[in-house]
């Protein structure tokens with residue numbers, strides 16, 4: 497059935513709003529007596545326990561999911577992960593496949609040519625391939641050994657929003673399942689992480705209810721020609737995704753850097769009025785990013801921050817703050833923080849007169865290599 501707008505101004509707004517329910521659907525009933533239930537993996541306990549290396553392969557926004565998934569898998573399951581763009585991976589000659597290598601492809605549409613080619617390459621090398629996808633019966637689903645459907649519902653807007661957050665949650669479940677079979681996480685810890693995931697939909701609802709903050713901050717970008725996104729750790733990825741969203745829908749040039757790298761080049765861009773978006777939640781690298789914000793201010797650039805409720809230090813330094821509620825596990829902050837950047841990108845696009853659902857030159861799924 498064709499997706500309809502149902503009262504929303506565009507599909508981007510509708511799909512941003514659908515995120516809490518999509519994640520609830522994906523998480524529902526996933527914790528059983530023996531821990532995380534992911535029968536879709538189609539792998540025995542022994543096979544899972546033997547996995548000693550994982551390749552996460554994807555394109556575009558789904559590649560950013562892979563970057564977050566790498567951290568979750570390595571932190572929780574202690575399994576080494578390589579994350580690569582499919583378009584790079586396909587031409588690499590240094591792919592290391594053991595008997596226990598697992599390839600996970602992440603693809604909303606399940607039809608991205610580069611990603612499908614990567615899966616075929618991995619199959620050819622004898623690896624098992626598991627797909628995280630949103631589309632039932634897609635080529636990726638049919639050609640993989642196991643499929644985890646993220647069940648976000650049809651995504652119409654070319655720029656991915658609800659599939660991004662749902663895919664991150666799917667990968668979090670996978671990481672927990674893997675941690676379990678590797679015997680590196682107790683049942684109690686698994687249950688705690690699951691509860692932390694369960695709290696995400698409400699945190700996203702809270703962010704959406706604060707859309708007025710993004711609307712106000714969008715004014716900063718109205719006549720800008722470029723913007724710089726900064727973040728550290730898992731939120732360096734949030735910066736990459738925020739910059740990608742802004743480019744896709746508003747045609748405003750944006751680049752993203754891990755905040756600590758600003759001094760090695762991007763700082764030369766800063767001048768009075770230049771917009772910088774800093775993702776600086778309450779986490780172990782918070783104070784380091786605050787010093788980057790001070791460097792931004794010292795050059796007269798304008799800082800828009802994504803910060804955690806109650807953060808006075810950030811409030812006093814930044815022109816606009818996009819507030820997020822506290823998130824129990826700092827590794828899960830990207831799933832909440834990115835929602836502000838989706839909403840911000842949409843408002844910037846609208847103030848610049850762009851069609852947010854069908855940006856020029858882009859396709860929802862790229863079926864050519």
Ligand code: G6P
Pocket residue numbers: 555556557558602603604605606607608611654655656858859860861862
């Ligand atoms: C296209 C879309 C992006 C998407 C990428 C990967 O470039 O415009 O939004 O992230 O393809 O798509 P996939 O369906 O494989 O996740």
